[in-house]
Amino acid sequence: MDSREAILRALSSSDRAPMESVEMELDFETLRFGENRVAVFRQNLESAGGEVIETDDVTIEEISSRFDGVGIVVDTREETPDIPEDISGVSLAIFSSPLAVAENGAVWIEPCGRYPDSLLTLPIALAVVVSRKDIVDNMHEAYERVEIGKCGWGLFLSGPSKTADIEQSLVIGAHGAVEMKLFLTE
Amino acid sequence: MRAFTDHPTEASRFVSDGERAHWHDRALWFVRAKRDRASETLPEWERLREEAHRIKSHTMKHLAWYLRLFEERATANGIEVRWASDALEHNEIVASILREEGVERVVKSKSMLTEECGLNPYLQERGIEVVDTDLGERIVQLAGDTPSHIVLPAIHLKKEDVSEIFAEHMGTEEGNSDPVYLTVSARKSLREKFLTADAAITGVNFALAREGAVTICTNEGNADLGVAVTKLHIASMGIEKIIPSAQSLGVFTRLLARSATGQAVTTYTSHYSAPEEGARMVVVIVDNGRSGLLAGEESPILSCIRCGSCMNTCPVYRRSGGHSYGSVVPGPIGTLLAYSRDGERYSSLPFACTLCASCTMVCPAKVPLHDTIYRVRKSAIETPTYTGKRKALSLIYALLRYRPLYLTAMTLYGWAVKYLPRNLLYSGYNVWGRDRDMPEPARRSFSRIYDDIERREDG
Amino acid sequence: MRVALFVPCYMNDFHPDAALSAYEVLKRHGCDVVYPRNQKCCGQPFLNNGMHEEASEMADIFLSVFGDFDYIVSPSSSCIGAVKYRYATLEGGERFDSLSRKSYELCEFLHDIVGVENLDFQTPFTRKTGLHDSCHAVRELYLSSPSELNIPRYSKVEAVLSRVPGIEIVRPQRDECCGFGGGFSVMEPDISVMMGRDRIDDHSSKGVEVITGVDASCLMHMEAIARREKRNISFLHIANILAGREKGDIRL
Numbered sequence: 001m002d003s004r005e006a007i008l009r010a011l012s013s014s015d016r017a018p019m020e021s022v023e024m025e026l027d028f029e030t031l032r033f034g035e036n037r038v039a040v041f042r043q044n045l046e047s048a049g050g051e052v053i054e055t056d057d058v059t060i061e062e063i064s065s066r067f068d069g070v071g072i073v074v075d076t077r078e079e080t081p082d083i084p085e086d087i088s089g090v091s092l093a094i095f096s097s098p099l100a101v102a103e104n105g106a107v108w109i110e111p112c113g114r115y116p117d118s119l120l121t122l123p124i125a126l127a128v129v130v131s132r133k134d135i136v137d138n139m140h141e142a143y144e145r146v147e148i149g150k151c152g153w154g155l156f157l158s159g160p161s162k163t164a165d166i167e168q169s170l171v172i173g174a175h176g177a178v179e180m181k182l183f184l185t186e
Numbered sequence: 187m188r189a190f191t192d193h194p195t196e197a198s199r200f201v202s203d204g205e206r207a208h209w210h211d212r213a214l215w216f217v218r219a220k221r222d223r224a225s226e227t228l229p230e231w232e233r234l235r236e237e238a239h240r241i242k243s244h245t246m247k248h249l250a251w252y253l254r255l256f257e258e259r260a261t262a263n264g265i266e267v268r269w270a271s272d273a274l275e276h277n278e279i280v281a282s283i284l285r286e287e288g289v290e291r292v293v294k295s296k297s298m299l300t301e302e303c304g305l306n307p308y309l310q311e312r313g314i315e316v317v318d319t320d321l322g323e324r325i326v327q328l329a330g331d332t333p334s335h336i337v338l339p340a341i342h343l344k345k346e347d348v349s350e351i352f353a354e355h356m357g358t359e360e361g362n363s364d365p366v367y368l369t370v371s372a373r374k375s376l377r378e379k380f381l382t383a384d385a386a387i388t389g390v391n392f393a394l395a396r397e398g399a400v401t402i403c404t405n406e407g408n409a410d411l412g413v414a415v416t417k418l419h420i421a422s423m424g425i426e427k428i429i430p431s432a433q434s435l436g437v438f439t440r441l442l443a444r445s446a447t448g449q450a451v452t453t454y455t456s457h458y459s460a461p462e463e464g465a466r467m468v469v470v471i472v473d474n475g476r477s478g479l480l481a482g483e484e485s486p487i488l489s490c491i492r493c494g495s496c497m498n499t500c501p502v503y504r505r506s507g508g509h510s511y512g513s514v515v516p517g518p519i520g521t522l523l524a525y526s527r528d529g530e531r532y533s534s535l536p537f538a539c540t541l542c543a544s545c546t547m548v549c550p551a552k553v554p555l556h557d558t559i560y561r562v563r564k565s566a567i568e569t570p571t572y573t574g575k576r577k578a579l580s581l582i583y584a585l586l587r588y589r590p591l592y593l594t595a596m597t598l599y600g601w602a603v604k605y606l607p608r609n610l611l612y613s614g615y616n617v618w619g620r621d622r623d624m625p626e627p628a629r630r631s632f633s634r635i636y637d638d639i640e641r642r643e644d645g
Numbered sequence: 646m647r648v649a650l651f652v653p654c655y656m657n658d659f660h661p662d663a664a665l666s667a668y669e670v671l672k673r674h675g676c677d678v679v680y681p682r683n684q685k686c687c688g689q690p691f692l693n694n695g696m697h698e699e700a701s702e703m704a705d706i707f708l709s710v711f712g713d714f715d716y717i718v719s720p721s722s723s724c725i726g727a728v729k730y731r732y733a734t735l736e737g738g739e740r741f742d743s744l745s746r747k748s749y750e751l752c753e754f755l756h757d758i759v760g761v762e763n764l765d766f767q768t769p770f771t772r773k774t775g776l777h778d779s780c781h782a783v784r785e786l787y788l789s790s791p792s793e794l795n796i797p798r799y800s801k802v803e804a805v806l807s808r809v810p811g812i813e814i815v816r817p818q819r820d821e822c823c824g825f826g827g828g829f830s831v832m833e834p835d836i837s838v839m840m841g842r843d844r845i846d847d848h849s850s851k852g853v854e855v856i857t858g859v860d861a862s863c864l865m866h867m868e869a870i871a872r873r874e875k876r877n878i879s880f881l882h883i884a885n886i887l888a889g890r891e892k893g894d895i896r897l
Contacts, residue, residue, distance in 0.1 A: 004269040007425065013480070013481065014480060015250035017251050022240075120410070139439045141436075148459060149263060152264075158455075161407040165338065165340055166325075168341075171370075174405065176411060177407075
């Protein structure tokens with residue numbers, strides 16, 4: 001008997017389909033922000049080390065100009081983005097996001113094979129463009145809108161990478177992006 | 187590494203450096219306080235905990251069914267699913283996959299399961315370099331040490347300690363203990379490791395049965411970086427990591443980071459349902475004793491989401507440190523995990539607890555931690571280590587049961603406290619008396635006083 | 646109301662003054678109080694150390710002694726906690742369910758049954774008083790809101806204590822265990838002492854003169870440390886403050 005069989009056999013008392021649906025009806029009041037949504041989103045992303053810039057001018061030039069010392073820029077919003085061979089040389093990568101979450105400042109990003117995954121993890125700076133209309137209040141709503149499994153990898157990103165592993169001192173910029181700016185459009 | 191003796195011995199060692207013990211206690215209380223503030227931002231916090239508990243309990247009732255569903259969906263997505271009965275088999279599976287792909291260098295993000303299985307030494311013995319990329323884990327790896335907390339692996343080290351470790355192993359400036367400098371240095375050094383690695387090994391925070399996907403939560407982005415720059419992703423998970431679907435993640439992602447560090451969410455909440463084009467992804471499902479817990483009174487511990495909040499709130503953990511538990515996962519949940527695995531070796535852990543119940547109050551999945559610790563004491567007291575204690579308690583039982591014995595003992599005690607020379611009363615045998623005075627019995631007991639009350643009332 | 650007074654074994658011998666105070670406070674508030682002579686230990690040390698056979702015996706004795714009363718009241722939150730919640734974990738523990746319903750810690754009884762508005766404490770207490778929240782009182786009996794939970798803050802103990810004329814109640818910075826834990830105090834003596842010392846330091850830092858609480862074991866443990874370290878802080882069981890009795894005073 002292989003391990004798969006052995007494990008399933010050991011768990012046989014739990015080997016039956018659920019009769020009831022576990023999905024909750026959210027029968028309790030969850031935190032909602034109403035008109036305050038954008039402000040709450042901004043506050044949460046900024047306390048996570050990100051920066052929120054409200055603007056409708058989100059051309060590659062405008063976005064790049066907001067970062068200091070930018071070298072190679074890749075704009076994944078383009079039909080066929082110009083991506084260099086060595087992605088670790090990219091200093092700024094630009095993404096668009098269909099969804100943002102007010103309660104924690106997160107944005108949803110899915111490469112879906114349009115560009116290499118490492119473009120989200122290697123560049124020192126990230127820019128994400130999202131519309132204020134696409135901000136939801138909380139993660140329950142967010143998970144209702146995204147489709148896990150449609151693309152091989154989907155990520156909620158809430159700011160630049162960070163760590164507090166050295167005596168609880170918060171340091172922005174661990175392995176991933178050191179800088180993350182969020183461009184909020186109409 | 188020194189062999190584990192028992193919790194009291196290790197804890198004494200930790201506490202003997204009073205200043206450091208207080209520093210450690212304050213550091214962890216600070217994390218508990220951050221959790222409190224985060225929980226207060228959600229009026230529905232207690233309701234969410236109840237939901238998490240409900241979802242996990244439901245999942246455990248149908249665990250095998252959900253595991254099958256996960257395997258079916260993940261496989262359809264292009265993920266290979268393997269099963270390991272125990273730690274050794276897990277390591278063998280991982281090693282064989284690495285060998286198949288000619289892997290020589292691995293980057294690994296935080297996975298308590300791989301620690302539990304002893305994966306690092308197993309691979310290293312077979313000539314495979316394993317670099318732990320989580321900063322805290324990298325620090326302890328370089329130091330030849332082990333993590334002392336599941337979320338904050340290097341919480342027991344001061345920045346000066348880290349500076350020394352990095353100076354020795356990474357060539358950083360001696361005496362420079364600035365956390366930013368040290369982190370940037372680690373980033374540079376680890377970036378090189380990432381870019382020359384052949385495979386990435388990660389843990390799994392939540393496995394989604396319906397979608398056939400795994401969710402990984404980090405602040406550093408090290409899991410995602412490793413997966414993105416290599417062509418082989420091995421994700422190791424315990425069988426209990428399954429949840430029904432992504433809809434449940436609404437509950438868990440709102441609870442996890444707030445409970446762990448007081449943040450609203452981890453910087454990276456990543457969902458992998460298929461390897462990137464041209465890459466390979468394998469999920470290894472591991473039992474290693476978990477299935478045995480499902481039927482017993484320890485089954486609630488399978489609901490743990492590994493947030494670490496029980497450690498942060500435990501007054502004993504804060505003052506004794508993770509290493510004093512002698513186990514991969516320390517603190518209240520670690521006590522139960524370790525004890526269930528090896529009751530003899532870890533028999534002191536269930537007694538390294540005052541049953542204050544703070545752990546149960548903070549657990550996002552409402553695991554009844556202190557209640558379960560209370561329950562396992564029934565078997566723990568029967569282990570050889572506690573023969574002496576059991577005898578002492580039997581003696582106390584006799585005293586409490588039989589009044590004449592009790593009165594005699596109390597009289598003797600009263601005499602001893604009053605008349606014994608101090609150096610005899612407080613000799614080495616008197617464990618209480620080392621740092622505390624002996625309480626003195628009153629001149630008259632309440633029973634005697636009540637005699638007078640009754641007499642007075644009868645007139 | 647026929648109230649049986651349950652006095653923990655160690656309080657009988659070490660804090661008879663607090664037991665006497667509890668008796669008096671109950672009487673003063675209209676209770677017909679009885680101290681059943683044949684009472685013994687509630688069995689907590691055996692429950693907490695996994696010795697369920699011995700605990701069962703003590704629980705059965707408790708049931709036979711206290712079973713017929715309307716209320717069982719004790720100046721000890723941990724013992725009442727054992728009766729209410731731990732007896733049920735014994736084999737056939739359902740037979741103790743009736744005890745659960747009528748067992749109260751002293752302040753709990755004064756708050757829930759007598760009613761705060763009906764409380765009448767005559768003797769003022771003007772020393773700066775630190776209130777130690779015992780773990781069993783908070784996280785088992787819910788006499789006050791556990792600091793870990795996101796629920797409205799309340800404290801039955803403070804509500805009762807604040808009816809004492811002139812009292813100034815100070816809370817320590819942390820809601821944390823004193824480190825006694827029964828057997829823990831000698832199994833893990835160093836951690837136990839460090840925890841107790843930290844509690845005393847917490848109260849001291851607020852300029853507290855007296856530390857009080859609903860559990861004599863917590864107070865006894867902290868006092869043992871304070872006396873060894875010659876700290877200038879005293880300990881008084883809450884029953885004594887409510888009754889207007891000084892420590893050690895056993896005059897009727």
